Amino acid sequence: MKTTINRLLTTQFHKAALAAALLLLAGAELCRASSNVTVTAQNLANSQVMYTLEINPVASSGCGEQSVTAPSEISTVSKTGVAATYGFQFWDVNAQLHTNPTVKFQPACGAANSAVAVYWPLGGCAGCPLRRRTASSLTR
Amino acid sequence: MRRLPPATTDSVIAYSLNDYMVIAGSTPIASASSGWTAGSTSVTPPATIEALPKLPPYGEFKGWDVLFKPYTTDSSLL
Numbered sequence A: 001m002k003t004t005i006n007r008l009l010t011t012q013f014h015k016a017a018l019a020a021a022l023l024l025l026a027g028a029e030l031c032r033a034s035s036n037v038t039v040t041a042q043n044l045a046n047s048q049v050m051y052t053l054e055i056n057p058v059a060s061s062g063c064g065e066q067s068v069t070a071p072s073e074i075s076t077v078s079k080t081g082v083a084a085t086y087g088f089q090f091w092d093v094n095a096q097l098h099t100n101p102t103v104k105f106q107p108a109c110g111a112a113n114s115a116v117a118v119y120w121p122l123g124g125c126a127g128c129p130l131r132r133r134t135a136s137s138l139t140r
Numbered sequence B: 001m002r003r004l005p006p007a008t009t010d011s012v013i014a015y016s017l018n019d020y021m022v023i024a025g026s027t028p029i030a031s032a033s034s035g036w037t038a039g040s041t042s043v044t045p046p047a048t049i050e051a052l053p054k055l056p057p058y059g060e061f062k063g064w065d066v067l068f069k070p071y072t073t074d075s076s077l078l
Helices: A013-018
Strands: A022-025 A036-043 A049-057 A066-069 A073-077 A083-093 A096-098 A102-105 A113-123 A134-139 B010-016 B029-032 B049-051 B059-066
Touching (some): A066 A113, A096 A102
Parallel strands (some): A036 A113, A134 B010
Antiparallel strands (some): A036 A049, A066 A102, A073 A083, A083 A113, A134 B059, B029 B049
């Protein structure tokens, strides 16, 4: 089974720019438990969720393996028309680190699943903590 | 008289995979070869920084991820 985020692709530009991240569902056995996989793009500079890309019921996907792909860069446009860009840094999927933009994972049935694409602001945003580089210590 | 450009600094952040968020108010740096003040999350390069092995109550150091650079589990980062 394959799901794309059609709703996002038909809305405003700044949301469409984020919608390049897709949630692809590979169907398998039916799962009786009901749970969701929430896919979000998060700003590492302030931990704010820039956009919730998808809230997908795991039950409808049969609890099969899922694949998420993050674009290398996304952009947002403020109300004043200023574009801010963000670079992909890593995925945090159910507290597991993934550094590749595309991740396949087995969701936990009957539980909440979280797939967070973490981005760092590259420019354009007011008050961006722009630095030459950003080093993140990842703890779990 | 010629003025030098302002020093460029690096941001160093602690991120909790379990909590899906930046650990605010904490530096993950235990020590640095230069360009760092204890407790700060900014480093003036070039410098080698050493990660804190533990950041209670969030957990243990897992690795460094630098934007557009390969991920490393080495506690030292240049």
